[in-house]
Amino acid sequence: MSTRKILVTSALPYANGPIHLGHLVEYIQTDIWTRFQKMQGHECWYVCADDAHGTPIMLRADKEGISPEALIAKTSEEHQADFADFNIAFDHYHSTHSDENRELASDIYLKLESAGHIAKRTISQAFDPEKQMFLPDRFIKGECPKCGAADQYGDNCEACGATYSPTELKNAVSAVSGATPIEKDSEHYFFKLGDFEAFLKEWTTSGHVHESLENKLGEWFEAGLQDWDISRDAPYFGFQIPGSDNKYFYVWLDAPVGYMASFKALCESDLGKQQGLNFDEYWAEDSDAEVVHFIGKDIVYFHALFWPAMLKGAGFRTPSKILAHGFLTLNGEKMSKSRGTFIKARTWLDHMPAEPLRYYFAAKLNNGVGDLDLNLEDFVARVNSDLVGKYVNIASRCANFITKKFDGQLTEINEAQPLVAECAAAAPQIAELYEQRDFARAVREIMALADKANQYIAEQEPWALAKDESKLPQVHDICSTGVRLFHILSIYLKPLLPALGEKAEAFLNLPPQQWSDVGQALSGHAINKFKPLMTRVQSEDIEKVLEVAAEEAKAFAEPEKKVEATNPIAEEIEFDDFAKIDLRLATIIEADHVEGADKLLRLQLDLGDETGGVKKQIFAGIKSAYDPEDLIGKTTVVVANLKPRKMRFGMSEGMVLAAGPGGEELWVLEPSSNSRGTAPSAGNRVK
RNA sequence: GGCGAUAUAGCUCAGUUGGUUAGAGCGACGCAUUCAUAAUGCGUAGGUCCCAGGUUCAAGUCCCGGUAUCGCCA
Numbered sequence: 001m002s003t004r005k006i007l008v009t010s011a012l013p014y015a016n017g018p019i020h021l022g023h024l025v026e027y028i029q030t031d032i033w034t035r036f037q038k039m040q041g042h043e044c045w046y047v048c049a050d051d052a053h054g055t056p057i058m059l060r061a062d063k064e065g066i067s068p069e070a071l072i073a074k075t076s077e078e079h080q081a082d083f084a085d086f087n088i089a090f091d092h093y094h095s096t097h098s099d100e101n102r103e104l105a106s107d108i109y110l111k112l113e114s115a116g117h118i119a120k121r122t123i124s125q126a127f128d129p130e131k132q133m134f135l136p137d138r139f140i141k142g143e144c145p146k147c148g149a150a151d152q153y154g155d156n157c158e159a160c161g162a163t164y165s166p167t168e169l170k171n172a173v174s175a176v177s178g179a180t181p182i183e184k185d186s187e188h189y190f191f192k193l194g195d196f197e198a199f200l201k202e203w204t205t206s207g208h209v210h211e212s213l214e215n216k217l218g219e220w221f222e223a224g225l226q227d228w229d230i231s232r233d234a235p236y237f238g239f240q241i242p243g244s245d246n247k248y249f250y251v252w253l254d255a256p257v258g259y260m261a262s263f264k265a266l267c268e269s270d271l272g273k274q275q276g277l278n279f280d281e282y283w284a285e286d287s288d289a290e291v292v293h294f295i296g297k298d299i300v301y302f303h304a305l306f307w308p309a310m311l312k313g314a315g316f317r318t319p320s321k322i323l324a325h326g327f328l329t330l331n332g333e334k335m336s337k338s339r340g341t342f343i344k345a346r347t348w349l350d351h352m353p354a355e356p357l358r359y360y361f362a363a364k365l366n367n368g369v370g371d372l373d374l375n376l377e378d379f380v381a382r383v384n385s386d387l388v389g390k391y392v393n394i395a396s397r398c399a400n401f402i403t404k405k406f407d408g409q410l411t412e413i414n415e416a417q418p419l420v421a422e423c424a425a426a427a428p429q430i431a432e433l434y435e436q437r438d439f440a441r442a443v444r445e446i447m448a449l450a451d452k453a454n455q456y457i458a459e460q461e462p463w464a465l466a467k468d469e470s471k472l473p474q475v476h477d478i479c480s481t482g483v484r485l486f487h488i489l490s491i492y493l494k495p496l497l498p499a500l501g502e503k504a505e506a507f508l509n510l511p512p513q514q515w516s517d518v519g520q521a522l523s524g525h526a527i528n529k530f531k532p533l534m535t536r537v538q539s540e541d542i543e544k545v546l547e548v549a550a551e552e553a554k555a556f557a558e559p560e561k562k563v564e565a566t567n568p569i570a571e572e573i574e575f576d577d578f579a580k581i582d583l584r585l586a587t588i589i590e591a592d593h594v595e596g597a598d599k600l601l602r603l604q605l606d607l608g609d610e611t612g613g614v615k616k617q618i619f620a621g622i623k624s625a626y627d628p629e630d631l632i633g634k635t636t637v638v639v640a641n642l643k644p645r646k647m648r649f650g651m652s653e654g655m656v657l658a659a660g661p662g663g664e665e666l667w668v669l670e671p672s673s674n675s676r677g678t679a680p681s682a683g684n685r686v687k
Numbered sequence: 688g689g690c691g692a693u694a695u696a697g698c699u700c701a702g703u704u705g706g707u708u709a710g711a712g713c714g715a716c717g718c719a720u721u722c723a724u725a726a727u728g729c730g731u732a733g734g735u736c737c738c739a740g741g742u743u744c745a746a747g748u749c750c751c752g753g754u755a756u757c758g759c760c761a
Binding site: 213219229305306364368373381386388440 | 688689690692693699711713714720721723724726727729752754756759760761
């Protein structure tokens, strides 16, 4: 097999917060693939960096009273410690706030500019007059122009899902100073993505991105490629744009360049020099090396469109592969800071070893973009059963015989023994699964072999034979075979479990194993005394992790509490205004889903005898909170004299009263029974 | 609102181009075993393949509609 040259990256973590378990899915996935490639004997380099620029970092540093440089230095240290403790083996970890990155980003920009791919035009943007800075959408808060929900960000409403521009927000305030933002003009620089449409259409459909993302990309092409705003005004923590007065690169411009910068720094490090690493060999337009980016599915747009276009326009090679993965859910739910399901890498490490999580993620990772669920009960069961009960157990149950009865010496290993042959012959297939990043299937294959090894030992019953002195040679054979099987399995598992792999190598008295060592027979080899290679995961430890996360959730939730009204009382009205509204009790007699409507239910209400038996059809936006069948028979309050309104799905002849912040948190009003246990009936007027 | 992904056993997931009786691991239950970290082996139970319609000799798989969950919308 020829040696490949592969440069691998994971997405750059933002230097504004800690690494959490969701991040780790990606780093663990990438690390496994990288370790596998290295074990194959390929020249493979894994680089990453902190993504250190942008408004959030500038503001956070400001708030903490330190410089952005000090903030990102501190964060970088924490990130690297977390990665190291999860056995993520970067060859180099850098920062986007570095000389290499400044030079490369500027170089790329200047090349794009001289090729005519940069446009400049003036746009109007929200500006904080107190803080004297332009405000990103996320830093403007106000009431949703569509549904009126309070405390929404400048780009979309979390309550009703509407999207809008920050200027449409009602009662908008700057999240930085609380001042009312004003509109202000500024010249911005744009990268003309449309110049690359033909190239990108070809590039994205020729195997560089996963096919399941092709639909998504097709949508974007259909919508038309828009110019990309790549400049920001001062004050901004980032790189000044060459030739500009006071413009800075938008953080997403220099972030992917950070991949190159980190590799460049690697080339210039002692290790890089010693290995004769050459930057151009990997990044020049005609490079025959592979460049592989692992990313989350949320940043496909940047990596599959902007990034290759930038590289193409600046005369560099484009990526070989963009590999996207899904998100992590915890016990089936989205990770959430306020619900206590947001687990930091460090919290996990404080109570649990790293490798079981690596194994569990691997056991559920494939090459698709589906989400991955960390089910904690399943995690404990799976890890203990697979690793301790199956894999380690093989060594554990054979080693004592070898040590006690045969002085630690293995016999001649019969490589033709059917199970040994089968196990060793699986190497190419398992390698292909690793190569394709179908780690879940690789794990299944490996564990099926471990099952067979345990079956073999159970059938042979070495412990029974050992009672008869004359049968000791058989015991020796059986247990040596068991150790040999354990050796092969250890190599297969090593990309997933590097630390456990090292312990296995120490027990087997072997140097660091490569993939090709699967074929090494170990005949007559002396092994060391067996010591437990790993201990079982305790569910109490998981509980401790959850307790810490719950406490952090509390601390997170409290500063969120505000005394100020989020939903102030409306303007005063006259009694006559109120009297105009005819509110009636009505019984829901029918309720159905409405075909094609995401939020609406169709209700049929009986307004009772007092009204002469009026029936009304009303469409109510309560689908997210109620199943139709649960509503039938309920008595509720309706606005009976509201002018009927034609909706897409039919006439709505009134309004059902409901309260709540929205979404699932929505309650239809129902009359309560009084102290005498009686309740009002449909038709009664509300007064 | 637009678009996408997902829905299979109590849990976590496989199910290739439609093709016998829908599988695995874990969990449960029973038996065996004791070399091994209560580890292992053998066996049993457990499924309306989200719902409804359609194509077909044949649908978990293909088509249409719906529901739910998750995600994306530069």
